[in-house]
Amino acid sequence: MAVYEHLYGAYEGESHSAWSRFLVIPRYALRETFKSKLFTTIFILCFIYPLVAAILVYLHHNVNALALLQINVRELLPIDASFFLTFVQVQSAFAFILTVLVAPPLISRDLSNNALPLYLCRPLSRAEYVLGKMAVLVFLLSLITWIPGLLIFFFQASLAGLAWLWANLWMIQAIFSGSMVWIIMLSLLALAVSSLVKWRVVASGALLGLFFVPTAFGQIINELFLTRNGHLISLWATMKNVWSGLFGLFVRKTGEIRGRVTTPIYDNELVDIALLEPPLWASWLTIALICAVCVWLLARKVRAYEVIK
Amino acid sequence: MSLTTEIREPNAATDLKQPDMSRARATSWSLWTRQTLAIMRLEIKKNFLSRRALLLYLMAGLPLVLLSALALFPPPNDELENFSELSQVYAAIYGGLILRTLVFFGCAWVFMNLFRGEVVDRSLHYYFLAPVRREVLVVGKYLSGLIATVLLFSITTVGSVVILYFWRFPTESARYFFDGAGASQMLAYLGVTILACIGYGAVFLIVGLFFRNPIIPALLLYGWEWINFLLPPFLKKISVIHYLQSLVPVPMSEGPFAVLVEPTPAWISVPSLLLFTGIVLFLASLHIRRMEISYAGD
Numbered sequence A: 001m002a003v004y005e006h007l008y009g010a011y012e013g014e015s016h017s018a019w020s021r022f023l024v025i026p027r028y029a030l031r032e033t034f035k036s037k038l039f040t041t042i043f044i045l046c047f048i049y050p051l052v053a054a055i056l057v058y059l060h061h062n063v064n065a066l067a068l069l070q071i072n073v074r075e076l077l078p079i080d081a082s083f084f085l086t087f088v089q090v091q092s093a094f095a096f097i098l099t100v101l102v103a104p105p106l107i108s109r110d111l112s113n114n115a116l117p118l119y120l121c122r123p124l125s126r127a128e129y130v131l132g133k134m135a136v137l138v139f140l141l142s143l144i145t146w147i148p149g150l151l152i153f154f155f156q157a158s159l160a161g162l163a164w165l166w167a168n169l170w171m172i173q174a175i176f177s178g179s180m181v182w183i184i185m186l187s188l189l190a191l192a193v194s195s196l197v198k199w200r201v202v203a204s205g206a207l208l209g210l211f212f213v214p215t216a217f218g219q220i221i222n223e224l225f226l227t228r229n230g231h232l233i234s235l236w237a238t239m240k241n242v243w244s245g246l247f248g249l250f251v252r253k254t255g256e257i258r259g260r261v262t263t264p265i266y267d268n269e270l271v272d273i274a275l276l277e278p279p280l281w282a283s284w285l286t287i288a289l290i291c292a293v294c295v296w297l298l299a300r301k302v303r304a305y306e307v308i309k
Numbered sequence B: 001m002s003l004t005t006e007i008r009e010p011n012a013a014t015d016l017k018q019p020d021m022s023r024a025r026a027t028s029w030s031l032w033t034r035q036t037l038a039i040m041r042l043e044i045k046k047n048f049l050s051r052r053a054l055l056l057y058l059m060a061g062l063p064l065v066l067l068s069a070l071a072l073f074p075p076p077n078d079e080l081e082n083f084s085e086l087s088q089v090y091a092a093i094y095g096g097l098i099l100r101t102l103v104f105f106g107c108a109w110v111f112m113n114l115f116r117g118e119v120v121d122r123s124l125h126y127y128f129l130a131p132v133r134r135e136v137l138v139v140g141k142y143l144s145g146l147i148a149t150v151l152l153f154s155i156t157t158v159g160s161v162v163i164l165y166f167w168r169f170p171t172e173s174a175r176y177f178f179d180g181a182g183a184s185q186m187l188a189y190l191g192v193t194i195l196a197c198i199g200y201g202a203v204f205l206i207v208g209l210f211f212r213n214p215i216i217p218a219l220l221l222y223g224w225e226w227i228n229f230l231l232p233p234f235l236k237k238i239s240v241i242h243y244l245q246s247l248v249p250v251p252m253s254e255g256p257f258a259v260l261v262e263p264t265p266a267w268i269s270v271p272s273l274l275l276f277t278g279i280v281l282f283l284a285s286l287h288i289r290r291m292e293i294s295y296a297g298d
Helices: A018-033 A037-045 A048-061 A063-069 A081-102 A104-112 A116-120 A126-144 A146-160 A162-167 A170-196 A200-225 A229-233 A235-246 A280-301 B008-014 B021-049 B053-072 B083-120 B124-129 B134-166 B170-178 B182-210 B215-230 B240-247 B266-289
Strands: A253-261 A269-276
Touching: A018 A126, A037 A081, A048 A063, A048 A081, A048 A146, A081 A104, A081 A126, A081 A146, A081 A170, A081 A200, A081 A235, A081 B215, A104 A116, A104 A126, A104 A170, A104 A200, A116 A126, A126 A146, A126 A170, A146 A162, A146 A170, A170 A200, A170 A235, A170 A280, A200 A229, A200 A235, A200 B053, A200 B083, A200 B215, A229 A235, A229 A280, A235 A280, B021 B053, B021 B134, B053 B083, B053 B134, B083 B124, B083 B134, B083 B170, B083 B182, B083 B215, B083 B240, B134 B170, B134 B182, B134 B266, B170 B182, B182 B215, B182 B240, B182 B266, B215 B240, B240 B266
Parallel strands: none
Antiparallel strands: A253 A269
């Protein structure tokens, strides 16, 4: 058909309700993501630990299996708060790897190809655009963190009985909110880095650096200054404290060391100094601050146009 | 660009009716050297002056900031009050922060971007269209990355020593460094930093060349280097950190779970790392000769 014969045609497809428009973005992004064999392999590997955890839960309640494997039930890990805390920590580590793989091109590709105006000229706000990009990560990371976590929790509840369920009902909230805090922080951080750095590889590198360099730096601060406040600059250590708090396993005093102190009471005397983890509110505040900075960066960078001098 | 002016000599050499092979070879070498230097000049500018260099400066400056803070706000720590314990403190900072984290990530940042950065900038074809042997390009780029990382992390290594020792114990430190074992220890740390840049640089150069998404290999490598203390003796030797740790003047305890092995002597460690670098550069040269650029997807 000749070009001049093309006439304007109104959109005749199904129209989306205003609140669900942002879901168009994850639909296409997820399709793109699963085209990568590397990603699919790592995504499958993320389910190994939940499988192991489910087997452990099963073994706890199956006398025949224990007899067959010649294992005493006391030799198995107890299915309690620390079991689910470990589960959340392990799966969150996998969530970080998935984020490093998936997140960097999410916004950077649109920015480097000047595609943002194409999104924002449609009935989609900037917030919805970011929400749509975030939904990709939230969906994928939920699949490997709190969803299998809750499935294992209910599996254990179904085998242990109602009494166990009632006694440990609070853990549902701990598994869900612990995972969601990590997912939201990771997503915001990754999207902010992706919007700042237009190149995928550089964005991935920056994300890795943001995670590992402050961790090592914080560790050295802890060793040198005889403190545990260095954990506040390490994302992982901060989150570990938050998770421990949610599972009721947070202990502030993690060690003791002899040091020389000069205060109005002690004059250059050797005393035992308690090594205290930062209080829980400080860890929550750190996470809130990181998220706020990321939201601010996203608000600055995600714009339909850019004035270049 | 200076590269275009350097094209003529090989043509002149090939145009000789009666080629004098040794003369032609000598001309080629001098041409390659000049081309390498020209590429290095261009790349060094990028490594030091581009926006990407900011992260490198930040990483190189971290220990200096930390140790300045330590000098200004001394903690109630016996080790830091005792001059003889400072070598242990420095060994911990060097091993835990500088060598294993900052030099590692700094080299990853610089060397992976040497080629991958050109691909994402869509500028690698300018180099490939220039009449330069691709092996020369590899060497030029590698040397430029090496100069950048060696310079910055050497400043970090020496600066950290100076701040830690001289800020609090100037007299003892002066005696230790000018009359005692301090200078040789500092030189040994400097040597380890340089060797780390050489070794990690070669690894990340080839990772950046072979992988479209080099982050996963980098992550695996980081994990491998971190669990090195748990590995059996044979596997320990398949890592850069094992050879570097063998050369560190003040060895650090690796914890109760570490598998203890004899450190590899310097006369094996240093040539091994250099040989490994040579092999990696050779492989990179072989790979780049057949390399075709595809900017799609980056």
